[in-house]
Amino acid sequence: DSGVTQTPKHLITATGQRVTLRCSPRSGDLSVYWYQQSLDQGLQFLIQYYNGEERAKGNILERFSAQQFPDLHSELNLSSLELGDSALYFCASGQGATSEIPLVNEQFFGPGTRLTVL
């Protein structure tokens, strides 16, 4: 158990709909990362938040948005869903500090939310 929690575990919805995925980081971690992993594909980095502020953006579509709240939990909002959005969505947390100390930069992954768009 990494200490990162994600809800829900599974989500089935229809095209055009909007969903919200939730992530609670490990205690003490200030940074949250969101990833998308389609079937048999690698991890695609979407976005990173650090202590409530957006720190880095990856291949995140305009239909997707995220935020990190004062209690450090994060939500990923996916709207106007398409069939191709079906994937595993992982949240990871870490201290996100700028340092060469290895464990400071390690990311701990939650169990993921499996999204199926029908």
Add this chain to the structure above:
Amino acid sequence: GQNIDQPTEMTATEGAIVQINCTYQTSGFNGLFWYQQHAGEAPTFLSYNVLDGLEEKGRFSSFLSRSKGYSYLLLKELQMKDSASYLCAAMDSNYQLIWGAGTKLIIKP
């Protein structure tokens, strides 16, 4: 641009040794991570290298050559439970991880 290359798939025999290679090109470099991911599960941390050389941790070892932009993960005494995808990720100058597509390792009895 930034890029990570690793083989898509490898097959090995139970009890044998396998080496999974990774080459990287990043803007700056602050270390290389290896993660293991079983199908449908979350990636889990295996190793981190920031200095050249070999880091050994039980049956798993990881090697880094910064001058060559190259790393490998060495798995010894392979077990069936080692069947998984192995993800290589390099940390760039902004301390962002650049991920490879992963190497699917198939272990045969």
